[in-house]
Amino acid sequence: xNRGVEVIDLFCGGGGxxxxxxxxxxxxxxAVDSWEVALDIHRLNHPNVKCExxxxxxxxxxxxxxLRSKLNPxxxxxxxxxxxxxxxxxxxxxxxxxxxILVNWFLDLVAYMKPDSWSLENVLPTAKHFDSSTxxxxxxxxxYGVPQKRKRIFAGEGWVLTPTHTSTGWVSVLDALPHLKKxxxxxxxxxxxxxxxxxxxxxxxxSYDPSDSAHTITQVxxxxxxxxxxxxxxxxxxxxxCATLQGWPEMLIDNTISKKHLQTVIGNMVCPPITYQMxxxxxxxx
Numbered sequence: 001x002n003r004g005v006e007v008i009d010l011f012c013g014g015g016g017x018x019x020x021x022x023x024x025x026x027x028x029x030x031a032v033d034s035w036e037v038a039l040d041i042h043r044l045n046h047p048n049v050k051c052e053x054x055x056x057x058x059x060x061x062x063x064x065x066x067l068r069s070k071l072n073p074x075x076x077x078x079x080x081x082x083x084x085x086x087x088x089x090x091x092x093x094x095x096x097x098x099x100x101i102l103v104n105w106f107l108d109l110v111a112y113m114k115p116d117s118w119s120l121e122n123v124l125p126t127a128k129h130f131d132s133s134t135x136x137x138x139x140x141x142x143x144y145g146v147p148q149k150r151k152r153i154f155a156g157e158g159w160v161l162t163p164t165h166t167s168t169g170w171v172s173v174l175d176a177l178p179h180l181k182k183x184x185x186x187x188x189x190x191x192x193x194x195x196x197x198x199x200x201x202x203x204x205x206x207s208y209d210p211s212d213s214a215h216t217i218t219q220v221x222x223x224x225x226x227x228x229x230x231x232x233x234x235x236x237x238x239x240x241x242c243a244t245l246q247g248w249p250e251m252l253i254d255n256t257i258s259k260k261h262l263q264t265v266i267g268n269m270v271c272p273p274i275t276y277q278m279x280x281x282x283x284x285x286x
Contacts, residue, residue, distance in 0.1 A: 117158020
């Protein structure tokens with residue numbers, strides 16, 4: 001019989017990665033983040049997972065000893081991390097070297113702890129800063145049934161990610177949010193577009209057709225616009241709709257938390273369908 005799998009989820013945010021692992025039957029023994037708001041959302045959705053507020057990036061031997069105290073040595077240990085990527089992203093004006101500090105800290109933690117398997121999720125430019133010994137794959141969330149063309153790298157060992165959808169079978173926005181067609185009365189004579197990012201004044205914005213998969217969900221509002229004789233703003237995608245486009249339609253949202261903070265948590269989320277497939281692979285390989 002295969003051993004059970006215990007997961008420690010670092011930089012866990014609101015719990016997207018944890019949610020996928022839990023769906024795959026893995027046990028999250030500890031989820032850690034340095035932002036209490038994100039942990040509040042994680043706790044709301046996963047009340048049985050122990051969440052702790054810890055400023056990550058300190059002494060590796062001390063922190064590793066603490067993590068080991070949470071683990072059953074007879075179980076398979078998977079370590080996951082999604083360090084902040086703001087300074088590494090191509091949309092950032094920050095210094096990538098600053099952004100790599102916590103990424104490199106996590107990789108050093110992996111080297112020190114030697115987990116049975118591990119994974120690190122981050123934006124694509126992060127891979128340019130890896131040394132040649134760091135294994136990684138580039139992933140498009142749409143290939144895993146997420147209604148969004150979100151591209152990220154997953155570094156690590158002890159798992160294989162096998163796409164569940166092809167480009168001819170990607171889930172569209174209207175597939176995931178079928179209520180929009182009726183609500184907005186979308187027809188060939190009354191089409192809509194969803195604007196994901198404004199450009200400079202006078203330039204056409206980045207936008208997508210809801211019959212296709214969404215652009216990357218971030219902290220920025222995605223605005224629904226009707227394209228009749230004039231362009232008319234209808235509304236923004238709701239927080240629940242954005243969570244659905246991240247692959248977590250059943251996500252619980254605490255509306256006592258500010259919308260800005262909720263948008264940040266949802267925009268930073270690891271898409272659960274990806275870690276679900278990763279979790280199944282880990283179980284198959286041990």
